[in-house]
Amino acid sequence: MRPLFFLPALAALLPACASAPVQDEALVAQLSAPHRSERNVVRDPHRHPAQTLEFFGVRPHSVVVEILPGSGGYYMEI
Secondary structure (H helix, E strand, C coil), X not given: CHHHHHHHHHHHHHHHHHCCCCCCHHHHHHHCCCCCCHHHHXXXXXXXXXXXXXXXXXXXXXXXXXXXXXXXXXXXXX
């Protein structure tokens, strides 16, 4: 039951994180790269990929593994 106590607090913080400006220029360039599918680009406003990847500390030379991507590799494409 204790983890459920923190869910409302976490939910209250998510909008603030999603609206934070992205500082990593390489990440912003990757999001507008021509190799990205239109299907995934349309999802960007709802998934906030730049803020998510910046939050987790992903940098240009990071190694990231996307295990069982249910949506066809949304983050792998970025």
